[in-house]
Amino acid sequence: MEGVSSAHSNIYNGVRQSTARAFLTGPKKTRPNLTVLPFAYVTRILFQGKTAIGVQLKRGSSDFKVLQKKKNELVFAKKEVIITGGAINSPWLLMLSGIGPADQLRAFDIPIVADLPVGKNLQDHLFVFHSFEVKDQKSFPIHKGLGTIKHLLQVFFFFFFFF
Numbered sequence: 001m002e003g004v005s006s007a008h009s010n011i012y013n014g015v016r017q018s019t020a021r022a023f024l025t026g027p028k029k030t031r032p033n034l035t036v037l038p039f040a041y042v043t044r045i046l047f048q049g050k051t052a053i054g055v056q057l058k059r060g061s062s063d064f065k066v067l068q069k070k071k072n073e074l075v076f077a078k079k080e081v082i083i084t085g086g087a088i089n090s091p092w093l094l095m096l097s098g099i100g101p102a103d104q105l106r107a108f109d110i111p112i113v114a115d116l117p118v119g120k121n122l123q124d125h126l127f128v129f130h131s132f133e134v135k136d137q138k139s140f141p142i143h144k145g146l147g148t149i150k151h152l153l154q155v156f157f158f159f160f161f162f163f
Helices: 019-023 026-030 064-069 086-096 102-107 146-162
Strands: 040-048 051-059 073-076
Antiparallel strands (some): 051 073
16 A cells, blocks of 8 residues: 555654553552552463453563462452453463363363454564655655556565565
């Protein structure tokens, strides 16, 4: 796809806002409905029937080898459990917790909570961002039809042979 658009960004008062800055710092960090556990690694979602009621975790280090030796802790939610592990860790955690394709869960002796196609649509999305300044309308290259495919193939070959 080719075209021109403004870049999406999270800016507030001229400062880029990360997720942490937007939701966890300042007056928000003292909210009674938020508990932050630094160096905590969730290993499983806890269920009562099909309802998530908490998580099993290990904490106390950013070193994975040290965390493996730590004991599991159970943390129960008062209202809801929200999983925000991204495109890789969320499906991984759901499957470790018993939500996923039943045949795969059985292969690892994981008790099945729900037989769902977790992780089936996971795809790698190749994205090459190219930015340039346009001096006038004549200098903006517009490719139509096969020209676009030609340029896309050039990018692929460049990356495969030089990286």
